[in-house]
Amino acid sequence: MAYDNIIVEIRGGVGLVTFNRPKALNALSAGLIADLVNALDTLEADNSIGCIVLTGSEKAFAAGADITEIAGRSYLEMYSDDFIADGWERVARCQKPIIAAVAGYALGGGCEIALMCDFIIAADTAKFGQPEIMIGTIPGAGGSQRLARTIGKAKTMDMCLTGRNIGAEEAERAGIVARIFAAADLVDEVIKIAQGIADKSQPIVAMGKEAVNKAFETSLAEGIRFERRLFHATFATEDQTEGMAAFVEKRQPSFKNK
Ligand code: CAA
Numbered sequence: 001m002a003y004d005n006i007i008v009e010i011r012g013g014v015g016l017v018t019f020n021r022p023k024a025l026n027a028l029s030a031g032l033i034a035d036l037v038n039a040l041d042t043l044e045a046d047n048s049i050g051c052i053v054l055t056g057s058e059k060a061f062a063a064g065a066d067i068t069e070i071a072g073r074s075y076l077e078m079y080s081d082d083f084i085a086d087g088w089e090r091v092a093r094c095q096k097p098i099i100a101a102v103a104g105y106a107l108g109g110g111c112e113i114a115l116m117c118d119f120i121i122a123a124d125t126a127k128f129g130q131p132e133i134m135i136g137t138i139p140g141a142g143g144s145q146r147l148a149r150t151i152g153k154a155k156t157m158d159m160c161l162t163g164r165n166i167g168a169e170e171a172e173r174a175g176i177v178a179r180i181f182a183a184a185d186l187v188d189e190v191i192k193i194a195q196g197i198a199d200k201s202q203p204i205v206a207m208g209k210e211a212v213n214k215a216f217e218t219s220l221a222e223g224i225r226f227e228r229r230l231f232h233a234t235f236a237t238e239d240q241t242e243g244m245a246a247f248v249e250k251r252q253p254s255f256k257n258k
Pocket of ligand 1: 066105112138139
């Protein structure tokens with residue numbers, strides 16, 4: 001898989017997608033988003049891949065939408081193209097687990113793409129922000145909504161209205177970030193975590209992901225009902241039978257994704 005704006009590598013059961021526009025701090029151009037959509041389609045169709053990792057460079061995960069591409073666009077062009085909806089949201093629609101490994105700047109659309117992933121693992125150098133207010137606009141790829149649901153109103157308003165960046169530790173305290181590693185170790189550590197997920201039963205992982213995501217879209221009672229039905233459904237799989245048998249027999253399970 002060769003692309004102009006990203007690098008795609010297969011590491012065991014993990015698909016590693018690296019944003020690769022270093023001169024523009026991985027600004028999310030139309031070309032980069034098209035490459036990303038194509039890579040995600042390909043990785044999702046590949047049964048040997050059990051987890052996807054999105055990453056950038058040491059300096060920038062991504063510094064947002066490509067401002068040079070959108071600066072001159074009119075309201076009607078943005079509206080008619082439904083800018084963002086087409087393409088970017090593909091990340092949020094991944095059925096396979098997808099982890100953002102963030103070092104350096106994750107700003108604007110970069111922060112938003114990371115938030116579309118199932119979880120974010122950060123380098124100690126990571127900086128998250130929604131600086132759109134500095135350039136006369138607001139988040140457009142779900143930042144105001146996903147952040148508000150993740151870290152609450154106070155910090156979301158602070159980030160969106162002042163445009164200030166927050167570092168890895170503040171982001172972890174606020175609940176944006178699941179874990180932090182030293183920048184030099186980030187990608188290797190995230191690949192290990194991703195491989196651990198890829199080694200599990202893929203249909204059960206997908207059900208677990210669906211259950212957690214339901215929490216963002218429904219009432220508690222409905223969410224619990226949804227979770228319970230999926231939990232019951234795991235008992236229709238060979239992998240549940242194998243997983244529990246392996247525990248009882250004190251051995252490692254051998255999942256067949258069935
Ligand atoms: N779009 C296009 N180019 C960008 C860019 C972006 N979002 N961010 C950085 N670049 C380019 C710079 O123009 C510069 O290019 P040149 O060398 O050709 O001048 C190059 O990347 C390096 O950037 P800087 O020289 O600015 O690097 P720095 O270390 O001094 O600053 C930074 C880094 C603080 C991230 C700064 O580049 C910056 O503020 N970038 C813009 C961040 C931003 O506003 N993002 C939001 C975009 S709008 C959006 O994302 C909307 C949405 O919700 C979808």
